[in-house]
Amino acid sequence: MSEDQVNAMTTQQQQQLPVPESSHCAMSLSATLKRPASPSFENGDQPVRKRLKEEADKASIVEQDAEKSQDARMVDELALELQCGCCSELVYNPVLVLPCQHFFCGSCCVLWVRNGGTNCPACRGVSSLVTPFRAIQPLLDTLLRLAPEKTRAAGERAQADEVYRHGSSLRIPSPKEPSPEPTINVNADLAQPCPNCPPGNPHGWRCPHPIPDPAADPDNAWHLDDGIPPGHGQCGHCENLLALEAPLTTKCDLCKVVFCGINIPGRCSAVPLALQHPxxxxxxxxxxxxxxxxxxxxxxxxxxxxxxxxxxxxxxxxxxxxxxxxxxxxxxxxxxxxxxxxxxxxxxxxxxxxxxxxxxxxxxxxxxxxxxxxxxxxxxxxxxxxxxxxxxxxxxxxxxxxxxxxxxxxxxxxxxxFNHIISPPQSSPPPNASLPISAPPEGAVPLLASSSVDDVEHLILPQPSSGSMTSQQRASALSYLLNSTNLDEPEALHRAIARRLQSSSPDLRDAIDALAS
Structure with missing residues (x-):
């Protein structure tokens, strides 16, 4: 077998061997770790611009919210600075107290003075004048334009306008004199000196019948069981003793009660009819x-x-x-x-x-x-x-x-x-028909009428007294009724009678007919 055949058989056996599991994992991990293609590479530049715009819009919205929050916080802080020191609400119709320069609602300041306030409600400093605070009004108007929800309710503003007239100044009354120190262990059965009894009293008048001071002169003290001390009375309001002859003492002409005019000014006094307070x-x-x-x-x-x-x-x-x-x-x-x-x-x-x-x-x-x-x-x-x-x-x-x-x-x-408020009937004067009169004296000139004939239409003539009348008396009476002195001629007499008979008064016609017959 040649060397080439041996190498080919080795390669074939290696290909038929199974692949280890670790090799599969390595291959899978390498496939997972591959970075995907960039979206900009796949879709171009348009999505990037859209995303950048959205991010810019979100940033703008955040900035606007921050600005609004800052404005709202500024409005709240400004409204807090412009609060009235009395009612703790946004000041309305502001006034300035001098000389301390604290400001309040005009109505709050008026009510403070009415209830006895004689100094600044904030610092309790001595004050003398209250003037409108016009310099702060534009700031209030600007604040209410930015935050109209902080406007006072319509009902509150209407009530405030009833108490204080916008633009008017006030004067704070001077503090009252401090009350005297309470007297300890005062015997209620003994009369105490009136304000005018002590020498050098601040009222400028000394009582001619001073009441002895029980503490200083107990032997001569006046016992109230013996009545009111001479020259003195009891004030109808404060019920303290007073000197009847003192310049400040007044008396009501209706109930005859006297008043000291010292202890409670405006109440311990009787004043002219049209100036009193009920x-x-x-x-x-x-x-x-x-x-x-x-x-x-x-x-x-x-x-x-x-x-x-x-x-x-x-x-x-x-x-x-x-x-x-x-x-x-x-x-x-x-x-x-x-x-x-x-x-x-x-x-x-x-x-x-x-x-x-x-x-x-x-x-x-x-x-x-x-x-x-x-x-x-x-x-x-x-x-x-x-x-x-x-x-x-x-x-x-x-x-x-x-x-x-x-x-x-x-x-x-x-x-x-139905209406039950009805004016009472006017009383009419009693009629004079039953009062007798005598005939005018001889030669009397008749009274000239100041009005027309119609004005005597409802005239009620007194009946003449019983007894006969002489012709001269009759002529004088007829001249009086006819308001004419020229009755010697018959024609003149008839004209005067005809003219007077035009009146619709039957009593007058009967009297003329009785005298002319």
């Missing part, structure tokens, strides 16, 4: 809570609701109503006497007054002013309705046959159907 009736809400208002309308709650709606619409305050009632009452012939004789006044002061006061009436206290308001409120409402400001559906209701005395006006359905 006690406990500062706004419409106080009227709503007052049971006396419903009593004055005989329990007609429907009409009272119409009244309250009218007061809110017309912005009427109880003090304005009180002034109009007082002005109208003083213009009447009897003045305040009907009020002083009413049950409303006597029920309050019946135990104090010995008799009904007769005037003159110059000053009034807060309690009497409130009673006058409640007493005249219904009549004021009758006069106010005649101004025509109410809806025609309300004014067009028919009057109830029973009028103001109707027992069913407390029923809502009946009150809606």
């Amino acid at each position: 006690q406990g009736l500062a706004n419409v809400g106080d009227l709503i809570e007052s049971a006396e208002v419903y009593e004055s309308f005989d329990g007609n709650t429907y009409e009272v609701d119409i009244l309250f709606d009218y007061l809110r619409t017309q912005n009427k305050l109880p003090r304005q109503i009180y002034r109009e009632i007082i002005t109208h009452t003083l213009a009447q012939p009897r003045g305040l006497q009907p009020f002083l004789e009413s049950d409303a006044f006597l029920d309050v002061h019946g135990g104090v007054l010995d008799a009904i006061p007769q005037g003159p009436f110059n000053r009034i206290c807060r309690v009497c002013a409130a009673e006058a308001l409640l007493w005249g409120l219904k009549d004021w409402w009758i006069r106010e309705r005649q101004k025509g400001h109410l809806d025609t559906a309300i004014l067009g209701r028919p009057d109830c046959p029973d009028g103001n005395a109707c027992q069913r006006q407390k029923e809502t359905a009946h009150a809606k159907e």
Whole structure:
């Protein structure tokens, strides 16, 4: 066998031998590790540009969200800086407190002053003036344009506008004098000196009958069991002792109660009639809570609701109503006497007054002013309705046959159907027909009529007294009735009678016929 045949047989045997498993794994791994062709090699450049654009858009959106988040955070921080220090809301109609320069809502500052505030609500520093903060208003307007959701509610703005008028300035009252130190172990049975009793008191007037101080002079202390000390009285509001002759002491001319004018300014005083504030009736809400208002309308709650709606619409305050009632009452012939004789006044002061006061009436206290308001409120409402400001559906209701005395006006359905606010009938003067007169004296000149014949149509002539009349008296009376002095000639007499008989008054014609016959 040749060498070539041996090599061929060896090669054939090697090809028939099985391949080891490790060799298969190596071949499979090499096939897996082959890198696929690049997409850009297969599909060109278009997918790459699209992917880059999408990535750029995503980046832009992220940047925009970041900017919006930053803007929102800036708006929130700015709104926080522009908060009112009282209500903790975005300031509305801002005002600046001087000299500390803190700012607040105008309405918040007004309410602060009304409730007794005499300094800045933020720093409690002494303040004297509140002015509109116009410099900050453009910043507020810009903020609300960027974030309109931060605008205060319409109802809140309307209430704030009722309290504070935009653009107006305020003056903060000076702090009140501190209250005196409380007296320890004060004997309630002994009278304490009034504010004018101590020498050198800050009121500029010394009481001529000073009350001894029980602490300094116990031997001469005044016992309250012996009554009020001479020259003194008790204030009708604070109930402290006062000097009757002091310049600040005032007295209500209606109830005769005296007031010190010192302890509580504005309340411990009786002021002129038209300047007083009714006690406990500062706004419409106080009227709503007052049971006396419903009593004055005989329990007609429907009409009272119409009244309250009218007061809110017309912005009427109880003090304005009180002034109009007082002005109208003083213009009447009897003045305040009907009020002083009413049950409303006597029920309050019946135990104090010995008799009904007769005037003159110059000053009034807060309690009497409130009673006058409640007493005249219904009549004021009758006069106010005649101004025509109410809806025609309300004014067009028919009057109830029973009028103001109707027992069913407390029923809502009946009150809606009929009107119970009816003016009282005007009292007519008594007729003079029964009053006798005598004939005009001799030679009397007849009174010349200042009006036409028609004006004496309803004239009621008094009947002449019994007894005979002389011809001269008859002629004088006839001259008076005919309003003519030239009655000597018969023709003139007949013309005068014919002219006067044209009147349609039968009484006048009968009197002329009786005298001419």
